[in-house]
Amino acid sequence: MDYKQQVTNALVKALDGQLTADEISSKLERPKTSDKGDLAFPTFTLAKTLHKAPQQIAQDIAEKLDQTGFEKVAVVGPYLNFFFDKAAYSEETLNAVLAAGASYGQNNDGNQGNVPIDMSSPNIAKPMSMGHLRSTVIGNSIAEILKKNGYHPIKDNHLGDWGTQFGKLITAYKLWGNEEDVKKDPINKLVEYYVRFHKEDVDKPELDDEAREWFRKLENGDQEAHDLWQWFREVSLQEFNDIYKVLGVEFDTYNGEAFYNDKLAEVVQLLKDDHLLVESQGAEVVDLEKYDLNPALILKSDGASLYITRDIATALYRDRTYHPVKNLYVVGSEQMYYFKQLKAVLEEMKVPSAKDLHHIPFGLITVDGKKLSTRSGRIILLADVLKDSIDLAEKEIAEKNPTLKDKEAVAKQVGVGAIVFGDLKNERMNSIDFVLADQLKFEGETGPYVQYARARAQSILRKADGVDVQAAGNEITDPEAWDTIKALADFPAVVKMACAEYEPSVVAKYAIRVAKNFNKYYAHTKVLTEDAELPARLALVTAVSTVIKESLRLLGVQAPDEM
RNA sequence: GUCGCAAUAGCUCAGCUGGAUAGAGCAACGGUCUUCUAAACCGUAGGUCGAGGGUUCGAACCUCUCUUGCGACACCA
The missing domain is CATH 1.10.730.10 (Isoleucyl-tRNA Synthetase; Domain 1)
Known part of the structure; x- marks a missing residue:
């Protein structure tokens, strides 16, 4: 028995149709403490139409009210306080929990609709920090909550496993690294190389050229580059999995950024076909003026793709693979503006699930008020x-x-x-x-x-x-x-x-x-x-x-x- | 500069979407283990809800202005 409904029904009768059931129901509130009852109806709103003091109105209603089914109904100033029948209520509640067990509270609002969740997403060759914890545990919890509401979540670990940093990493590894060290302590060693690279490239700009060259090789499918990349990815993932195991978090897919490499050309083509891509300062952008947003940069002036290009490919892939009813991204709040742009571009492209794309932002973790950063060494493992x-x-x-x-x-x-x-x-x-x-x-x-x-x-x-x-x-x-x-x-x-x-x-x-x-x-x-x-x-x-x-x-x- | 997020007890935070005397935890002080595990329970103290206007019967909550902090603002992700 729904007690809110019961209170509403009693009030509808007592008020003789002066307020609709919905109006009453929305006014009902839970008193701060149980000694004031279990549900309360404030009479202020009726004061105007009835031209009477709220206290008086409460009195009048109480007199007309059918109080069966309640322990009591008390008038306290302008409030009508309803006290539930404790014996009946407790019996009902406890029996409901006992009968349902772990499935108590389960509903089917989601109708088993698919909901991909972009979450955790650590970067290969970098340690997981407290920032990743947030995305991981918030995403994981939202997935469980979605399930409890009848949705079918798909937890996708969108690994940061592609990008120019791999050129730097390969360069650094070839110069200073060795297989044995990396095997012993993979991520720490890889970070060490990476940090050293950034220290030394200040004086030796030729390092950057080499890194660019290695990344170019990687993109062109060079065997050595690819093998190293794959190795770095594997050993990193092993360490991540240790942490996920401790946290008790599992993923349905690990479709990192690299997964979308062969799907970027289509994105650009689609944008061109829809005449959404315009040239601006040598780069290719999507104009978002009607969304009151800055243009989204799709291709750099050198023709290279950007993060958003990959994210469009990702959204497209998820759209086609899962036909999602919602599309969630558990990513830090500093990317709020970015996600507005992403959503706007997808809407321009008329991707069906775009309108149900939700960025689930979360607050930043800082140390001494400052942002964490791997390079500067300000990091909490x-x-x-x-x-x-x-x-x-x-x-x-x-x-x-x-x-x-x-x-x-x-x-x-x-x-x-x-x-x-x-x-x-x-x-x-x-x-x-x-x-x-x-x-x-x-x-x-x-x-x-x-x-x-x-x-x-x-x-x-x-x-x-x-x-x-x-x-x-x-x-x-x-x-x-x-x-x-x-x-x-x-x-x-x-x-x-x-x-x-x-x-x-x-x-x-x-x-x-x-x-x-x-x-x-x-x-x-x-x-x-x-x-x-x-x-x-x-x-x-x-x-x-x-x-x-x-x-x-x-x-x-x-x-x-x-x- | 523009946009976004925030500001509530010494500290960390709630405040059910506008209602009753603004609540918890930590820290402080005092009490409770011969009785289901003291990681607990009970009590005391602690507040100009950042500031000022507006809306109305009523504002921590809605609105405007300002202050302070953080973040984002096209070739990083």
Whole structure:
């Protein structure tokens, strides 16, 4: 039973058609605290038409209102506060969770439509930094949220595996590198060469000529260049995969930039056919004046392609391969303008999925307020942060739960969970000035806090083994349980909102809310007491465990049964 | 310079799209482990919601102006 609907119906009757159901429904709000009721109707809007004080209107409505089905309806000033029937509501909510299990909250809004997600996208031969973490975990979470809403996400790791930097890398490797070193520590060695190249080319501009030549060879399919490129790509990918494994993120495709090499000519041809390409200052551009945007540069004056050329090819490929209902790009906010241009060009080309192309931007990670950069050495290695966090989790376990089994596995779940949850907890767009100590927090509103609440729930359930928890008769009247029950009932709406806004933080905040309410509940109420409501309380604990685990799963965070 | 994003407690952030006394966490201070794991719970203190106008019954939220910070502005990605 939809209580909002029930409140609306009661009000429609009492108001005798003065407001439509929709008008009433949109005015209903949730009071800040449960002592003011569960849904409230403010009467201000009626004051004008009725020429009466809102307080009086609230009184009048209350008198006419059919209050059956509610615990009570209270008039507080200009508000009508509705209190739900706790026994009925808790029974309904708990039974719904128990019956559905992990699929509680699942809907089919997406109708299984394909949604390619451009995400993670690290650059070959460069280490993954905290910036890549954001794109990876936000993209991964959005994919899970989409699935929960009936979409079919396709996670595409759009690797930065092509470009002039490979000319530089090959040049540097041929000059200073050797196979053995690279095999031992691939990315660090490759970065070392790359950095050295940039140091030395200041005095030796001939290095740049050589690099250009190597890239030209690479583009023309030169065997040696291609073999080196492929090798660099492979060893880099192996290291990336180690991190993805730790994060628990998998991809459906790894179609990097190189994948589109043979698809660029068609893009240019299509643009020409549509007469969209115009010459400007020696370069080929698409004019975007009607979108109030600067022209998009498609071909450089030397005829070479650019990033956007590749991205058009990518969009075209995805359009033809998947017929997407949405097209998502989880890329930093600094590229907002760029994505407006990309979308505009695709719309000019009448690519069907262009109108559903969404850039999902996220805030920048800085150190001391400054942007990260591989070349300058201002970088935070993701692998290091994850390791620090896992180490700290190990220490916490040694201190707090030394007899725990599978310590290592749990430390990993908790340590990684802290980092991932920490990243997803706040609104995407917030920029983050990186401070390691801020990341390594396990207390308060953190991943471990949520994990801990569920571990405690599991602990109770283990001790209650043998008590029959049935999907019936789960009426809980304990007011201490009320906020938890309401939180559980909100999950399906949370799943929808997170999807509509592409905001994992909606789920993360929700998980905190459930955990917090549950912590309060069991701190106050002893669950394992032999009385008539014991099965109902265990049903509540089971439901909490299920919903927290599922919320964390949507965030890509694991939920250990013990910690 | 133009455009975009932001500004809420000492710090990090919420604030359900315009409603009730602006809420959490951290840090500080005080309390709670012979009872389901103290990664927890309870309490105290902490605010001119960057500034100023406008819209209306009502604004942290909408609008305008300004200030400050960050970012983007065609041959990088």
